Amino acid sequence: MARRRQLIQATVILLATWFLVNSSALAVPAPTSAPAPSPPPPATGTLCIPHERDALLAFKAGLTDPGNYLSSWRGEDDCCQWTGIECSNRTGHVIKLQIKSNSATDDQTISGPLGGNISSSLLNLRHMKHLDLSWNNFGGKPIPEFIGGLKSLTHLLLSNSHFGGRIPPHLGNLSNLISLDLSTQWESCYSPDLAWVSNLRNLGYLAMNDVDLSAAIDWAHAVNMLRSLTTLELETCGLQNIMPPPLHPNLTSLRALYLGYNSFNSSFGAKYLLWDLPSVQTFSMPSCGIRGPIPAAAGNLTSVQSLFLQVNNFSGVVPSTFKKLKQLQVLYLLNNFISGNLEDLLNILPANELQALYLDNNNLTGSIPAQIDQFSSLSKLQLSNNKISGEIPVGIRELKKLTELWLDSNNLNGTLTQDHFTNLTSLQVLWLSGNSIKMLVNNTWNTPFQLISAGFRSCILGPQFPAWIMQATLNTLDISNTSIHDSIPFQFWITMYTVQVLDLSENKIVGRLPTYFLFGDMQGVILDISSNQLVGPIPTLPPNLAYLDLSGNNLSGVLPSDIGAPALAILMLFNNSFSGTIPCSLFELQQLKFLDLSDNQLNGTLPNCPGAPRTSNLTMLNLNTNNLSGEFPSFLQRCKELNFLDLAYNNFSGSIPTWISSKLPDLAFLRLRSNMFSGGIPEDLTRMKGLQYLDIASNNISGKIPISLGNLIAMAHTPDEQGALYKIVTFGLMSLYRWTNAYDDSLSVVTKGQQLEYTTGIAYMVNIDLSCNSLTGQIPEEIGTLAALKSLNLSWNHFSGIIPQTIGELQAVESFDLSHNELSGEIPTGLADLTSLAHLNLSYNNLTGAIPSGNQLRALGDQASIYIGNPGLCGPPVSRNCSGTKVTPRSPEDQHEGMSDALSLYLGITAGFVAGLWIVFCGFLFKRKWRIRCFLLSDRMYDWVYVQVKLSWASLTRKNQ
Structure with missing residues (x-):
């Protein structure tokens, strides 16, 4: 025991000695020439690293910050606390710089946008992993090349920041990138190739939407190198076809593919797309112009849940390989040319999985099968604008999750009862318009659903007003042309308080409008009750x-006098019986664009309206067929956006103002027909470069046609969809109301020798009608430059001289009328080359020589009337032979004398016929014997005819036997 105690004591002494020695060594100070590195800062309570703060301040100095949103970036403050900065809790280094503006939707945004220059001082942030400058405005400057030197970056987000020019391939050096977003909406960014992308082997998210990649023919092969890619967005990039596709797709991790709005529009487009992607869950390729049938290879998308192929040119039937898409939940095939039977298509789709099916605007046929009830998960079904026929099966009621049902514009028929809707408690949208369906339900039916949007146009809901449709949840309701012959219940207007679009047109609704009615807080309310039988004010x-x-x-x-509705943009009151003057309140509506008061009984002069806005938004004004008077409306000088002006069939007088082109520079349609305007055609009128329809017929216009008529350049080119008149007539109102034609008020146009009714077709009319005036002089040769003219009418004037040879250049003209003038000389031979010509009238002039020959002229109807009143003409179709003696041209006095003689002859024949008729009538009236003999003669004639018919019939019968 004593020995063990001694050993322990010795051990303790040795340990104590060792500790003392080592403690002395630890106390020796380190050399000053090699200072130890600073310990890492603690997690909190310390300033950021100074040189990184300086780099951020230099970066801020290069920016423009009009909103002072980087005000927290100051001097010696801790940069880790600045707006948009995130530092590492362990090292204190800046690892994230995010200053995207509030144009984005992220909660972490600032209220930008910022601009200016991006400083290369960012290179000092060597530990930064996340750089987000999206949704700012760098004014089209290119993305700085030095960003490719930020080797630690894992996330680079520069989208929608107005970068322009070439995307630097230096970004391919960022080998650690996981997420890259270079999408743009405004500036023109481009990349001639995507070879640099293939270096980003860790990339999981790549978005370059709206970047011009039209020259990057290697895009598919470059992207195919990104094995880690899960999301690829290359929409609206001008991508071309993949020819050939990668032989061994490496995109095994890809979950979402967005390639919409590109140019895969060759006949090989569908074949060479990336179909062999079994891991993809979202496949989006809308509006790519892909033609041909959907390839069977689409069945390789075995994991796809959402498939977007809408707005292409796919044709034919959907391949049977769609049976392999067992997880498909959303299918968009709308706006293609898909054909085949609807039932066959439904049979290859996963009934239990499918939640949304969009097949509208195709060529599907057949009927809705009874087994539609198997699609128990379906919430949205769109079959609009196909050729589906038959009745709607009662089994539709088993789609208990259905929220939207679109069956409009098909050939469906039959009857719908309350049983069809029993279980559809979630239904919010129901469109049956454009079918022949009858709703056979109780008028007091308490529906199991509450609709937000409904359309029944051309179905049968009447004759009683359908009370069941009065649902307070409705935002849009179309019950036009539904055979309602009833008055509108007052309760209906109370229920429709929240409606935004309401169409009751083309029924036989009677009664009056309510004295006052309101719509809720919705802006831009649309109300159409046209073509009914409403009365009152x-x-x-x-x-x-x-x-x-x-x-x-x-x-x-x-x-x-106070119409209310200060937000009114479109007011259509034509074809009623309104009387009195037009109040100033209409022209004081600052938002008013379309005003049609035609075909009423309005009178008086148009007001000048001093309270009207200095600049009017009025685009279309139609006042034709009233009793309005006064001079050309001076208030129109404020209507600089006016495209369409129709003052025809009124009593306006005075001259056409010289300010018309300067004050109405965008006018495309001008009709002043059948008024009392006088004076000459102002040369100012010919400066209207957008004018394509000019009708000043049946006035008192005199003087000559300005030779500057050739300046009407809109008449020199065929109207297209960019023309002002086309936009008004076809699309003018559709931004407000997509279910109606913008302008369906018909216009009576005098062309082809008759009065024709035009609606939307007026958008393509290029017309000049100066007929029935007192114009003189020669027809200017410059008229030949108006190559798009479809109708030219100069008849019933006093034009003289020859028909210009340039008439032969009017290749689009369909109607050409020079009748009742004083023209002389020969008919231009070019007239025979007008291949579109359908109506020609050269009658009652002083034309001479041979009539040109040609297939088009020979095909015209009523040949003789075309040239009548021109005795100097020869050759077919007139009877005078051109080899005969040359006829001296008639003078104007002789021509008028001949016309007077013809008029006297016709009057004499008419008077003689009437007198003879009265003599015979009076004879029968007073001479009984005459009446008896006449009746006996009639009876004998009847008997003779009867006998002859019977005999002939008997003879024919015997021969046939």
Whole structure:
């Protein structure tokens, strides 16, 4: 025991000695020439690293910051606390710089946008992993090349920041990148190739939407190198076809592919797309112009849940390989040329999985099968605008999750009862318009659903007003042309308080409009009750009304002095019985663009309206067929956006103003027909470069046609979809109301020798009508430059001289009328080359020589009337032979004398016929014997005809036997 105690004591002494020695060594100070590195800063409570703070301040100095949103970036402050900066809790280094503006939706954004220059001082942030400058405005400057030197970056987000020019391939040096977003919306960014992308082997997310990659023919092969890629977004990049596709796709991790709005529009487009992607869950390729059938290879997308192939040119039937898409939940095939039987298509789709099916605007046929009830998960079904026929099966009620049902514009028929809707408690959208369906339901039916949007146009809901449709949840309701012959219940207007679009047109709705009605807080309310049988005056309109069409009713009275509706943009009141003057309140509506008061009984002069806005938004004004008077409306000088002006069939007088082109520079349609305008055609009129329809016929216009008529350049080119008149007539209102044609008021146009009704077709008319005036002089040769003219009418004037040879250059002209003038000389041979010509009238002039020959001229109807009143003409179709003696041209006096003789002859024949008729009539009236003999003669004639017919019939019968 004593020995063990001694050993322990010795051990303790040795340990104590060792500790003392080592403690002395640790106390020796380190050499000053080699200072130890600073310990890492603790997690909190310390300033950021100074040189990184200086780099951030230099970066800020290069920026423009109009909103002072980087105000926290100051001097010696801790940069880790600055806006948009994140530092490492362990090292204190800046690892994230995020200063995207509030144009984005992220909660971490600042309220930008910022601009200016991006300083290369960012290279001092060597530990930065996340750089987000998206949704700013760098004014089209290129992305700095030095960003490719930030080797630690894992996330680079520069989208929608107005970068322009070439995307630097130096970004391919960022080998640690996981996420790269270079998408743009405004500036023109481009990359001639994507070889640099293939170096980013860790990339999981790549977005370059709207970047011009039209020259990057290697894009598919470059992307195929990114084995880690899970999301690829290359929409609207001008991508071309993949020819050939990668032989061994490496995109085994890809989950989402967005290639929409590109140019895969060759006949090989569908074949060479990336179909062999079994891991993809979202496959989006809309609006790529892909032609041909959907390849069977699409069945390789075995994991796909959402498939977007809408707005292409796919044709034929959907391949049977779609049976392999067992997980498909959303299928968009709308706006293609898909054909085949609907039932066959439904049979290859996963009934239990499918949640949304969009097949509208195709060529599908057949009927809705009874087994539609198997699609128990379906919430959205769109079959609009196909050729589907038959009845809607009762099994539709088993789609208990259905929220949207679109069956409009098909050939469906039959009856819908309450049983069809028993279980559809979630239904919010129901469109059956454009079918022959009858709703056979109780008028007091308490529906199991509450609709937000519904359309029944051309179905049968009437004759009683359908009370069941009065649902307070409705935002859009179309019950036009539904055979309603009833008045509108007052309760309907209360229920429709929240509606934004309401169409009751083309029914036989009677009664009056309510004295006052309101729509809720919705802005831009659209109300169409046109083509009904409403009577009475217009009430005060709701303040949020934007579109009102009451045309084609029996409304009467004066227009209210305060119509209300300050937001009204479109007002259609044509074809009613309104009287009195037009109040200033209409022209004081600052948002008014379309005003049609035609075909009423309005009178008086148009007001000058001093309270009207200095600049009007009025685009279309139609006042034709009223009793309006006064001079050309001076208030139109404020309407600089006016495209369409129709003052025809009124009593306006005075001259056409010389300010018309300077004050109405965008005018495309001008019709002043059948008024009392006088004076000459102002040369100013010919400076209207957008004018394509000019009709000043049946006035008292005199003087000569300005030779500057050739300046009407809109008449020199065929109208297209960019023309002002096309936009008004076809699309003018559709931004407000997509279910109606913008402008369906018909216009009576005198062309082809008759009065024709035009609606939207007027957008393509290029017309000049100067007929029935007192114009003189020669027809200017410059008229030949108006190559797009479809109708030219100069008849019933006093034009003289020859028909210009340039008429032969009017290759688009369909109607050409020079009748009843004083023209002389020969008919231009070029007239025979007008291949579009359908109507020609050269009658009653002083033309001479041979009539040109040609297939088009020979095909014209009523040949003789075309040239009548020109005795100097020879050759077919007139009887005078051109080899005969040359006829001296008639003087104007002889021509008028001949016309007077013809008129006297016709009057004499008419008077003789009437006198003879009265003599015979009086004889029968007073001579009984004459009546008896006449009746006996009639009876004998009848008996003789009867006997002859019977004998002939008997003879024919015997021969046939």
